[in-house]
Amino acid sequence: MNSGEMRGAPVYTEFHPRWYRKRVSTYWWLWKWSYLRFVLREISSVFVAWFVMVVLALIAGLSRGPEAYSAWQEWMRHPAVIAVNGVSFFFVLVHAVTWFNLAPRAMVMRVGGKGLPDAVIAGANYLAWAIVSAILGWLVLRAG
Amino acid sequence: MAETIQLEVTRYAPEADAEPRVQTFEAPYRPDWVVLDALNYVKDKLDGSLSYRWSCRMGICGSCGMMVNGEPKLTCATFLADYAPKPIRVEPLRYFPVVHDLVIEMSDFLRKLEGVKPWIIRKEEKLIREGEYLQTPEQLDAYKQFSMCINCMLCYAACPVYGLDPLFTGPAAIALAQRYNMDSRDQGAAERMGILSQHDGIWGCTFVGECTKVCPKNVDPAGAIQQYKLSAAKEWFRSLLMPWGAR
Numbered sequence: 001m002n003s004g005e006m007r008g009a010p011v012y013t014e015f016h017p018r019w020y021r022k023r024v025s026t027y028w029w030l031w032k033w034s035y036l037r038f039v040l041r042e043i044s045s046v047f048v049a050w051f052v053m054v055v056l057a058l059i060a061g062l063s064r065g066p067e068a069y070s071a072w073q074e075w076m077r078h079p080a081v082i083a084v085n086g087v088s089f090f091f092v093l094v095h096a097v098t099w100f101n102l103a104p105r106a107m108v109m110r111v112g113g114k115g116l117p118d119a120v121i122a123g124a125n126y127l128a129w130a131i132v133s134a135i136l137g138w139l140v141l142r143a144g
Numbered sequence: 145m146a147e148t149i150q151l152e153v154t155r156y157a158p159e160a161d162a163e164p165r166v167q168t169f170e171a172p173y174r175p176d177w178v179v180l181d182a183l184n185y186v187k188d189k190l191d192g193s194l195s196y197r198w199s200c201r202m203g204i205c206g207s208c209g210m211m212v213n214g215e216p217k218l219t220c221a222t223f224l225a226d227y228a229p230k231p232i233r234v235e236p237l238r239y240f241p242v243v244h245d246l247v248i249e250m251s252d253f254l255r256k257l258e259g260v261k262p263w264i265i266r267k268e269e270k271l272i273r274e275g276e277y278l279q280t281p282e283q284l285d286a287y288k289q290f291s292m293c294i295n296c297m298l299c300y301a302a303c304p305v306y307g308l309d310p311l312f313t314g315p316a317a318i319a320l321a322q323r324y325n326m327d328s329r330d331q332g333a334a335e336r337m338g339i340l341s342q343h344d345g346i347w348g349c350t351f352v353g354e355c356t357k358v359c360p361k362n363v364d365p366a367g368a369i370q371q372y373k374l375s376a377a378k379e380w381f382r383s384l385l386m387p388w389g390a391r
Binding site: 018019020021024028029031034035038042102105106107108110 | 158242
């Protein structure tokens with residue numbers, strides 16, 4: 001067995017029994033900027049999950065009464081939490097923007113036999129994002 | 145002799161070498177030469193034992209794919225002028241097992257390609273006397289981009305998912321499945337969906353997008369896979385909401 005051989009690899013033909021297969025480095029994502037960018041986009045999901053946890057904590061605090069709610073507010077004021085939220089916000093933006101930019105690749109809309117241009121599909125997604133954000137913003141700020 | 149350029153070529157003789165090594169050759173530099181011309185020069189004049197695949201030398205056959213300075217390229221379409229005067233590193237296509245020098249073992253790809261049934265499937269074949277299956281230019285346009293694939297496997301060499309998980313069906317095979325799904329004459333989409341909606345099929349793809357960047361024919365395999373995922377998800381929702389509706 002040579003060390004370059006991979007477990008679970010498909011079976012290759014019997015004619016070349018001594019093929020050489022290089023193991024992929026654990027650091028493959030550092031080979032190229034586009035790979036690194038991809039990995040950052042994947043990691044952004046962790047920060048999306050973090051915001052989900054924050055909202056769940058908020059709902060839990062609200063349901064348990066004023067004391068629990070102010071404890072949550074206190075926690076949100078902690079510098080470490082603010083720092084994490086700042087970083088998270090950046091990654092959530094990266095997540096959203098890359099998602100919308102990729103949307104035209106997955107959605108092919110044809111109108112009158114012609115494909116819609118990518119910019120129209122991405123633009124529609126951004127527009128929907130802006131409208132939903134505006135409605136949510138209005139709901140939240142109106143209450144405050 | 146006029147200007148020359150250095151080629152750092154990967155050599156691997158399975159009988160003699162435990163692992164590949166690099167051999168440097170000096171080839172003439174000409175602005176109208178591609179990397180394949182320089183390799184042919186090496187084989188003709190310097191070392192006849194150098195092994196590599198090539199055939200058409202015009203970007204149609206898809207045989208001469210290699211790593212040029214770490215990027216998957218068709219060597220017949222990669223000009224020396226873009227790299228000169230620095231040396232050019234020529235390696236076998238990444239992620240594939242190496243058989244000899246620059247020759248890779250491709251039967252894994254061929255098996256996957258065959259597995260997705262890249263041909264027109266009809267529920268019932270028409271009789272010949274009933275005529276051909278007609279198609280409008282718009283219907284042709286819907287899949288034409290994906291039909292340009294020449295099976296050169298550059299997209300596999302660009303795909304880290306394939307490198308990490310050799311069971312992944314991979315970009316070209318999925319793009320070609322999508323090519324037939326979108327063909328108005330084809331009725332085999334459900335059959336292919338069964339094969340491709342598995343874990344090692346479309347869902348293995350994490351949309352790195354490199355396959356599309358390296359494709360010499362602008363096929364956009366990454367787009368094809370995402371479109372496939374969308375239709376698989378729609379199909380799943382439909383079967384959830386309307387379990388009685390047979391496809």
